[in-house]
Amino acid sequence: MIDDFAKDHLHGRLRRDREALLWKLDGLSEYDARRPLTATGTSLLGLVKHVATVEARYFGEVFDRPSPEPLPRWQDHGGSDLWATEGETRDQIVGFYRRTWEHSDATINELPLDAPGHVPWWPEPYADTNLFAVIVHVLGESIRHAGHADILREGIDGRTGSRAELEKRTEIDEEARAAYRAKIERAARSAARIRT
Numbered sequence: 001m002i003d004d005f006a007k008d009h010l011h012g013r014l015r016r017d018r019e020a021l022l023w024k025l026d027g028l029s030e031y032d033a034r035r036p037l038t039a040t041g042t043s044l045l046g047l048v049k050h051v052a053t054v055e056a057r058y059f060g061e062v063f064d065r066p067s068p069e070p071l072p073r074w075q076d077h078g079g080s081d082l083w084a085t086e087g088e089t090r091d092q093i094v095g096f097y098r099r100t101w102e103h104s105d106a107t108i109n110e111l112p113l114d115a116p117g118h119v120p121w122w123p124e125p126y127a128d129t130n131l132f133a134v135i136v137h138v139l140g141e142s143i144r145h146a147g148h149a150d151i152l153r154e155g156i157d158g159r160t161g162s163r164a165e166l167e168k169r170t171e172i173d174e175e176a177r178a179a180y181r182a183k184i185e186r187a188a189r190s191a192a193r194i195r196t
Contacts, residue, residue: 003113010135017142024149037152046083047145052097053081058138059104062117
């Protein structure tokens, strides 16, 4: 019984965080969805493509259930799973992510939590694992990258939050935000003077 509860709970969280990541693309121009927003080139659409590839590999190859479609090379030197090329459309990448969900969900639904898997890119003795450990790992990756996406989106237009239904669709009070940020800046400068 606890296995069913744990599996349903973790799977539900994964579904929620998948949606949160995609929501970060809502309302953005093609350029804003694709442009590099960090020194290392991280983009919102690139994060979606990367998380889709990670999920496809973990719930596919690890359990001998390979993705039904070709995947970008795993962590190649060009980072092809980390950014959207000119030839890839947003719809293609989002569609790939949604098809990956279907494949991953089938793996999660059909296998018990203790189903054995093998992660060849993990070091021994961790490479031999099970579905429970992989769900937890992929959930962690998804949450991590959804958090990255939240910060990147905030930098574009100030929008924050983990779910569309929780975000207030009101105008952002720029004056209040600026005052709050200034308060934190003053505290940081004051602490730096005291501790140096």
